[in-house]
Amino acid sequence: MQKTKTLNVLIPVLSILLAFFIGMLIILALGKNPIEAIGYLMKGAFGSKTNLANTVVRSMPLIFTGLCTCFAYRCGVFNLGGEGQFLAGAMAAITVSLLIGHEGWWVSIVAVLAGTVAGGIWGLLPGILKTWRGINEMITTIMFNYVATLFMGYLYTTALREGSVPQTAPVPDATKIGRIFPDLRITWGIVIAIVLGIAIWYFLFYTSKGFQLRAVGFNPVASSYNGLSVKKYMLTAFIVSGAIAGLGGAADVLGTQFRLISGYGGGYGFDGVALALIAQLHPLATVAVAYFFAVLRVGSTTMQVGTGVPTSVIDIIQALVIIFAVAGSSMMYLPKVRKFVTNLFERKEAK
Amino acid sequence: MSEILRMEHISKQFGDFYANKDINFDVQQGEVHTLLGENGAGKSTLMNVLIGLYQPTEGSIYLRGKKVEIDSPAEAVRLGIGMVHQHFMLVEAMTVFQNIILGDRRYKGIFIDHAARRKEILELSWRYGLNIDLEAKITDISVGAQQRVEILKALYRGAELLILDEPTAALTDIEVEGLYSVIDKLKSEGKSIVFISHKMREVLHVSDRVTILRAGKTIKTLLASETDGKELANLMIGRDLVECEYEKKESEQEPVIELRNVDYNKTSKHNGLNGVSLMVRKGEILGIAGVDGNGQSQLSQIVTGVTMAEAGEVVLKGCKVNHVTAADFIEKNVSHIPEDRNRMGLVGNMTVEENLLLKSTQDCAFCDLNGWHLKKKAMRTYSESMRVKYDIRCQGMDQEIRSLSGGNQQKVILARELEAKPDLLVAVHPTRGLDIGATRYVRDNMIAARDAGCAVLLISADFDEVLQLSDRIIVMFEGKVMGEYSGKNPPISTISLAMAGK
Numbered sequence: 001m002q003k004t005k006t007l008n009v010l011i012p013v014l015s016i017l018l019a020f021f022i023g024m025l026i027i028l029a030l031g032k033n034p035i036e037a038i039g040y041l042m043k044g045a046f047g048s049k050t051n052l053a054n055t056v057v058r059s060m061p062l063i064f065t066g067l068c069t070c071f072a073y074r075c076g077v078f079n080l081g082g083e084g085q086f087l088a089g090a091m092a093a094i095t096v097s098l099l100i101g102h103e104g105w106w107v108s109i110v111a112v113l114a115g116t117v118a119g120g121i122w123g124l125l126p127g128i129l130k131t132w133r134g135i136n137e138m139i140t141t142i143m144f145n146y147v148a149t150l151f152m153g154y155l156y157t158t159a160l161r162e163g164s165v166p167q168t169a170p171v172p173d174a175t176k177i178g179r180i181f182p183d184l185r186i187t188w189g190i191v192i193a194i195v196l197g198i199a200i201w202y203f204l205f206y207t208s209k210g211f212q213l214r215a216v217g218f219n220p221v222a223s224s225y226n227g228l229s230v231k232k233y234m235l236t237a238f239i240v241s242g243a244i245a246g247l248g249g250a251a252d253v254l255g256t257q258f259r260l261i262s263g264y265g266g267g268y269g270f271d272g273v274a275l276a277l278i279a280q281l282h283p284l285a286t287v288a289v290a291y292f293f294a295v296l297r298v299g300s301t302t303m304q305v306g307t308g309v310p311t312s313v314i315d316i317i318q319a320l321v322i323i324f325a326v327a328g329s330s331m332m333y334l335p336k337v338r339k340f341v342t343n344l345f346e347r348k349e350a351k
Numbered sequence: 352m353s354e355i356l357r358m359e360h361i362s363k364q365f366g367d368f369y370a371n372k373d374i375n376f377d378v379q380q381g382e383v384h385t386l387l388g389e390n391g392a393g394k395s396t397l398m399n400v401l402i403g404l405y406q407p408t409e410g411s412i413y414l415r416g417k418k419v420e421i422d423s424p425a426e427a428v429r430l431g432i433g434m435v436h437q438h439f440m441l442v443e444a445m446t447v448f449q450n451i452i453l454g455d456r457r458y459k460g461i462f463i464d465h466a467a468r469r470k471e472i473l474e475l476s477w478r479y480g481l482n483i484d485l486e487a488k489i490t491d492i493s494v495g496a497q498q499r500v501e502i503l504k505a506l507y508r509g510a511e512l513l514i515l516d517e518p519t520a521a522l523t524d525i526e527v528e529g530l531y532s533v534i535d536k537l538k539s540e541g542k543s544i545v546f547i548s549h550k551m552r553e554v555l556h557v558s559d560r561v562t563i564l565r566a567g568k569t570i571k572t573l574l575a576s577e578t579d580g581k582e583l584a585n586l587m588i589g590r591d592l593v594e595c596e597y598e599k600k601e602s603e604q605e606p607v608i609e610l611r612n613v614d615y616n617k618t619s620k621h622n623g624l625n626g627v628s629l630m631v632r633k634g635e636i637l638g639i640a641g642v643d644g645n646g647q648s649q650l651s652q653i654v655t656g657v658t659m660a661e662a663g664e665v666v667l668k669g670c671k672v673n674h675v676t677a678a679d680f681i682e683k684n685v686s687h688i689p690e691d692r693n694r695m696g697l698v699g700n701m702t703v704e705e706n707l708l709l710k711s712t713q714d715c716a717f718c719d720l721n722g723w724h725l726k727k728k729a730m731r732t733y734s735e736s737m738r739v740k741y742d743i744r745c746q747g748m749d750q751e752i753r754s755l756s757g758g759n760q761q762k763v764i765l766a767r768e769l770e771a772k773p774d775l776l777v778a779v780h781p782t783r784g785l786d787i788g789a790t791r792y793v794r795d796n797m798i799a800a801r802d803a804g805c806a807v808l809l810i811s812a813d814f815d816e817v818l819q820l821s822d823r824i825i826v827m828f829e830g831k832v833m834g835e836y837s838g839k840n841p842p843i844s845t846i847s848l849a850m851a852g853k
Contacts, residue, residue, distance in 0.1 A: 207714035208722035215709060219698040225689055226709045227655060227678035335404065335423060343406070346365065 004201045008280045015324035023317035033118050037309045044302020053184040057256055059294035063193040064248020065199055065272025066286040068241045073281050074204060075237035077219035079243050081126060081141030082245045083269025084148035085119040089246025090253040091152055092118030094168060095262055098160060103172035112250045119246010120239045122148065127238025167261040168245060177255035189251035194287060201283040278325040293318065312342045355380045355512055355543045361410035363396050370396040372567045378512060383534060385546040387553050387587055388564035389786035393548050398514055402427040402434050433505025434514040439497050448485040451504045473507050479536050482550050495526030514545045519553055520784045522643045523812065531557060551580035563587050575660045584787065597798050600822050602635035607775045607806035608654055613663035615649050624649050625830040636807040638821025641850055643812040646830035648690060651779045651810055655687040656680030664720045679708060686773035688764055688781045696764045699753035703745050704734040706752045741766040758789035765796060774799055779810045794820060810849045826850055
């Protein structure tokens with residue numbers, strides 16, 4: 001009981017420290033000074049107001065895709081389609097804002113809503129296939145990612161193309177999501193993201209529906225025997241998780257990116273899965289881990305400029321965190337490790 | 352006879368709690384030595400120490416007089432200790448042969464010499480009279496056969512000492528007979544057996560010696576030939592057991608549920624119902640007797656709304672049931688103690704408290720704002736009161752339910768289902784795997800529910816249980832109702848014949 005809670009915090013933290021340690025060894029092997037490199041990383045992330053703002057901006061889409069994973073997995077739905085749902089949201093938002101013929105704050109609200117709905121629908125489709133046909137959602141959601149990416153290609157090369165460059169027109173200025181501070185790039189989107197994280201946390205652990213959703217996620221058979229509609233909850237998880245990612249896509253395109261271009265959104269979905277797993281599917285921890293990922297991304301550029309250590313070292317560190325966290329959780333199933341840990345806790349309790 | 356195992360002064364401490372305290376236990380070659388004790392008496396802990404899952408806090412283990420350190424299950428296997436768990440550890444989608452060679456560490460190399468392995472296994476199975484089709488998939492064979500696979504697996508890995516953890520819990524009477532003959536065969540080949548059970552009759556039948564554990568301590572070791580069930584029961588629960596006979600009642604009140612010619616998966620002899628008609632009245636216990644796997648599971652699912660009848664009528668409280676879900680039946684005050692508590696009754700990863708409240712988080716006692724805010728304090732107060740009322744033994748309300756013993760898990764289900772004040776209680780194998788104390792507790796509660804006016808449908812493979820509790824008895828065989836008998840002075844021989852399909 002206490003043990004599980006402690007382990008849930010301990011494993012990710014140790015994974016991060018271990019990953020950094022190995023990352024520093026790699027930097028050393030490159031002939032650079034690891035302390036200096038990490039120093040530049042920190043400076044890049046936290047050294048100035050602008051840099052700090054950049055980390056927040058970078059974390060926003062990751063928070064959304066992380067929460068998308070978190071919500072779905074808690075209900076036993078293995079949604080790997082965060083990316084497609086994110087793009088569906090972004091595409092719907094930009095289409096609305098460009099074609100509605102008006103601009104202004106109310107258009108951006110309509111666009112955000114459209115993005116949320118589009119993400120929800122993009123989640124619903126594999127949900128229908130799963131619920132009534134039993135088709136594995138891990139496969140269908142990934143397939144739907146490709147459909148979304150290719151459809152986005154149609155938008156920026158053909159339907160909404162502007163000029164000779166393959167990209168869409170930008171969102172009109174009045175429709176953009178506003179900045180919180182005029183001189184920083186942080187938009188109200190981050191507030192939505194954090195509030196959403198808190199809301200999901202509250203929903204999962206402090207409401208009856210959230211309780212039932214977790215029960216379905218852990219044991220669908222017992223849940224159905226106890227009168228819970230498993231199909232309804234799973235379908236809801238598909239729709240809501242899709243809508244979360246869709247909302248993220250809309251907020252990102254209206255607040256940060258302003259237009260669709262080739263390669264937009266790539267990797268957000270799977271980063272979301274990874275960081276939600278590191279956060280042990282806890283919504284608040286998901287927000288924190290998303291911010292940590294963003295710090296690494298932003299800081300690595302400064303590190304590359306300052307010391308010549310390539311940003312890919314940071315990619316390696318990030319991948320190592322994932323590997324260690326997942327391996328750490330799985331290791332708890334090994335009898336020897338479990339025994340060791342149990343003994344460790346017993347000794348502590350005995351004291 | 353020579354001594355094969357001796358466990359000396361074994362203690363195992365969890366925090367301040369001693370699960371085992373100064374236990375002495377030994378097994379001679381070629382004997383069956385039974386460990387007898389209630390749930391939580393420390394049998395499982397002791398065996399987990401023996402197979403290397405736990406390290407004892409104090410004490411030592413000797414195998415053939417040599418001191419050993421068993422620090423992992425693999426080491427236990429290497430030393431010739433094999434365990435057949437109560438819940439089998441088999442891969443259902445694989446064949447018997449694949450399951451047996453799975454995890455075999457004796458042969459190194461990339462390729463498996465199928466022919467040689469098969470020959471070896473066949474020889475073993477022939478020698479011990481374990482009649483199994485090696486090519487059958489685990490899902491397709493009976494529970495009794497699965498158990499023989501487990502025994503064969505242990506033997507194949509060179510077990511000299513076999514631990515059988517409540518091996519008869521899931522077996523039919525005929526299968527139990529088969530198990531006895533396997534045990535005899537094993538004994539005659541010089542294997543030693545630790546038999547874990549709390550059923551007096553079989554303990555006396557099968558054991559050479561019996562060691563009684565109570566509250567983590569060894570109470571006494573007796574020769575089975577020099578004792579009787581009463582003495583064992585008294586030693587085990589530490590007080591005199593009153594031979595209990597529940598009062599039988601004849602209810603003339605209205606039926607709560609009625610089935611008329613219900614069919615479900617009609618062509619299957621073992622997983623279907625064929626023209627079943629029955630009714631359960633208010634204030635009576637209707638017992639369904641029959642060998643496991645004659646349609647009882649399907650019956651229980653239909654009367655709780657988990658599945659729909661394919662033909663015929665189901666009438667619940669005077670209303671014909673058309674399209675339903677389990678939720679509709681719960682709404683109509685139907686409670687269910689399901690046959691598999693871990694799979695169907697409990698959410699293992701959730702806490703004791705969450706499982707107690709699994710059905711009731713929408714009640715206004717536990718939430719505000721139409722379910723959008725849980726009253727955590729009220730939930731805690733309620734679950735603590737349930738812990739006291741139903742004597743649920745756990746470390747705390749936040750303990751994961753899967754780490755509780757079977758008896759305490761069943762108490763959680765009982766608390767949840769009875770506190771709903773049901774009009775119909777469907778109890779399937781309600782005391783399977785429970786010790787005397789917990790069994791008694793569950794039965795008393797069912798009788799109390801009946802006396803309070805609840806209609807109880809008891810489905811059990813334990814014939815004694817059906818006889819003890821039922822006011823009326825119905826026998827099922829191959830999905831059909833074979834006959835109905837009064838619970839008062841039931842014609843036991845007729846019922847037994849009916850259970851065999853005659």
